[in-house]
Amino acid sequence: MAKISLEKVKHSYLAQPTAPEDYALKQIDAEWQDGGAYALLGPSGCGKTTLLNIISGLLVPSQGRVLFNDADVTQVPTTDRHIAQVFQFPVVYDTMTVFDNLAFPLRNRGIAEAKVQKRVQEIAGMLDLESSLRRRASGLTMDGKQKISLGRGLVRDDVNVIMFDEPLTVIDPHLKWRLRSKLKELHKRLGLTMIYVTHDQTEALTFADQVVVMYDGTVVQVGTPVELFEHPNHTFVGHFIGSxxxxxxxxxxxxxxxxxxxxxxxxxxxxxxxxxxxxxxxxxxxxxxxxxxxxxxxxxxxxxxxxxxxxxxxxxxxxxxxxxxxxxxxxxxxxxxxxxxxxxxxxxxxxxxxx
Amino acid sequence: MTKTTNHKAWYFVVPVVVLVAFNALIPLMTVVNYSVQETFGDNVFFWEGVKWFEDVLNSDRFHAAFLRQLAFTGMILAIEVPLGIGVALSMPRKGPWVSVCLVLMALPLLIPWNVVGAMWNIFALPDIGLLGRGINALGIDYNFTQQPVSAWMTTVLMDVWHWTSLVVLLAYAGLCSIPDAYYQAAKIDGASAWSVFWRIQLPKLKRVLTIAILLRFMDSFMIYTEPFVLTGGGPGNTTTFLSIDLVKIALGQFDLGPAAAMSLIYFFIVLLVCWIFYTLMMRNEEQ
Known part of the structure; x- marks a missing residue:
């Protein structure tokens, strides 16, 4: 678990950015407290996923620094950042059982098999996956697969932050609500820092303690759902939030x-x-x-x-x-x-x- | 509920039936006809029953050709599939080099079989061919027209050159369809490059690889033109595969009965293997 800070982070997908429009992220200064539940809210193409990938290390920002617990990790590869990420489409290893899927991140890090067993059982219990542990992961429904993606993040006890990139996009509407409450419950129980990217204000406002609203490559406001509603800092926030x-x-x-x-x-x-x-x-x-x-x-x-x-x-x-x-x-x-x-x-x- | 029957609809099927009859059924039935009779020309036939089938199945010549065929198909599959995957993995996924690589890969597939055979024949000739002279210049005694090992090596190499591209293109298409999220998730999970290959790429390639193996099996099992032009089945009978042997029996010796019986056996072997493949593929889908 960790506090995450972004200092003057800018990113462009072009090799030689010149104009401000060349930047996918214009300038971001943000601080994410340890154990917080944050939502990153904004319309498609505003730079949410870019920001997420910079935190996870899948992208190195063109400028600026990323700090975990005040240590500079800007150049540290994803594997060593101890983060977990759940993607828009569930990622499961088809040929492995649910158990092996959950155990995969632990086994890759050379953790003793006895501990792997214990951890996987524990996480499977939290996610209601115990009954399907012996099944092949490819046979599960979308929400089951998404739970596995999440579970692979939760099994590790060294994760600094869990990031969700629009994780409920492919889930049936009636299961969305259940999975979202599950996330909220896990957050309370484990006290992990969670960052949830979405363009759906309902998802953001129900999940997060703090909502970060992004627009056109910049953070326009950070605040609780009530603050965003009552004191919008920017006309975009006022317009985007509320119905x-x-x-x-x-x-x-x-x-x-x-x-x-x-x-x-x-x-x-x-x-x-x-x-x-x-x-x-x-x-x-x-x-x-x-x-x-x-x-x-x-x-x-x-x-x-x-x-x-x-x-x-x-x-x-x-x-x-x-x-x-x-x-x-x-x-x-x-x-x-x-x-x-x-x-x-x-x-x-x-x-x-x-x- | 009453069902409307309209037998006139059958007329729409007639053109297809006629077409299939003339290009497949009737020629096949002619073969069946020859396979159970003996003829000395002049349209005089004698009933022989299953004698030709017994003869073919018991003949050492057929066994030898069959084993050669199995060895050849096994060898080219064992080389082309891993090599194809390897080349596909090392091809660039984006940028200007993609089209260059794809065109280079597609080139061998566009060359007619007999041209490939002729090209390799000249290329590998020990006295004038670049490959043949080159190998001999290295101090290795190489002459594919006289040495069985050299003849086999050349034939296999020619097939690898001609057809690995097919596996490459199929595997490349399969690799390109794997979403980036899988690679990102693997990074986050701390997976090694080998794990990424074994747990993500290979399972995702399973379907295209099954097709690639099936296509390469059928094509190589029925291969005729290229070895016929390259070695003519020689030296001796060492590269006489099933189809070459079949043509020798049918057109060389004019033994129409045994040749027809052999054709049918050959046909059923290919059919059987394809059926097994198909069943295994379908069973995997259901799981």
Missing amino acids: PGMNILPCEVENGTVRCAGHAVQTASSGRPGSDAEKTEIGVRPEFVRFDDHGFPVEIIKVDDLGRYRIVEVRYEDQRVKMIVEEDLSIPSESARISFDPAATRIYADGWVVN
Whole structure:
């Protein structure tokens, strides 16, 4: 087990990167505490897998350092980093039994057979694989195979971190939930550092204590699920997390007053964007938009009834705003006035929050 | 539920039946016809029963040709399969050299059999051929037209040169289809290069290798043109494989009865081996 730190890590798949767009990872400084459950969340192609492969040592970053417990391991090969990784598609050694699969990492490291037996039995017990230990691994179902991939990581007692690269992609939906709870349970029980890569916010928010949101090669925010929801640092986080995502509306700032389409808006941001900001916006989650006779006028264009609440889409000028409305509240027809909860409305300058 | 029967549908099958009849069934039945009768020409036939089959199965000549055939097929399989896997493993997986390697590998497969035989014949001639002169220049007495060992060596070498590429291409395709995650997982599990080969690559290659072995078995077991052009079955009868012997009996001696019986036995051996292969393959799939 270990604390993992990334110092100014940059990576490009090109031999001679010049422009910032050449980098798959622009600049990452991150610290992963020992025993933490982290999720790496971001859209496809944002550099999640690259970052994961840099931690596991399958890739050496173009620049920067990777530290395990403050020791530099940037150039240390995968085998010596004592990490475990579960891939998107289950990796099992077809010709071996489930037992031999689980024992494989231990036997490769020359561990005594008696200890191998004990460890494999123990891990098989945790993963509910005891009954199939003597079977050939190739005959198992997808979730069984994925458990073996995970088990091969768990058997070693020297693992620094277990990394999951979208491990539930090929698992049937009704088994996903079970496997995810299993992971959570194992994390509590073993206290291992776990990093879970996914593009599914539900998976990330239910698994992790800390969610690292990545966008376009950079980490835009690290925080608990609640922090990400209540205080998004970046418009991307606001938009990506939450369903529906945060409303991002262009605004003008004049003499300290924030205006949206000519209407003054109160915000929680006490600061104001610098004059060099190219784009100023306000962000407010649909949960904090409400009908208000003193607000500014909008036109209602769509109402989606989701049972417990309704999502109302309204329009002013060419901007669309989504709002969540309690089921028992009546919705005005066509035109209405809305306002934003000042405590949950923030200013964003060029995408980044102004506090 | 009532089933609609429409016998007119059978007409659609007729063209295929006619085609198969003329290119396979009727010629085969002619062979069957010859195999149970004796003829002296002029379309006069005498019934002989299974006499020709007994004769062939009991003849030392057939046994010798059969053993030579087994030895040849065994040798080329033992060389071409491991060599093919080895070459495929050492070929680049990406980059500009991939297409260069693939074209080089495909070249021998594009050369007609008789050309391969003629090429090697000239190449290996001890007085004018590059290979023949080269070996003799090393101080080794080599003459494939007179020495059985040299003749065998040349024939096997020629087949290896001509057909290893097939195994290489199949194995290479198999290797390319193994996802990267397997290699990464193996690294993480601390597997040695040998383990990676034995536990990942070879099991994943099993299916293509079965096909490669089956193809190479059938082709080499029925080989005719290349050794016929290279050695003509000689020196003596030392490289007379089954098909060469068969042609000698049928067209050289004009013993149509025994030749027909031998053809059928030959055919059933190939069929039997293919059936065994197929059954083993299917059984492995089920597991």
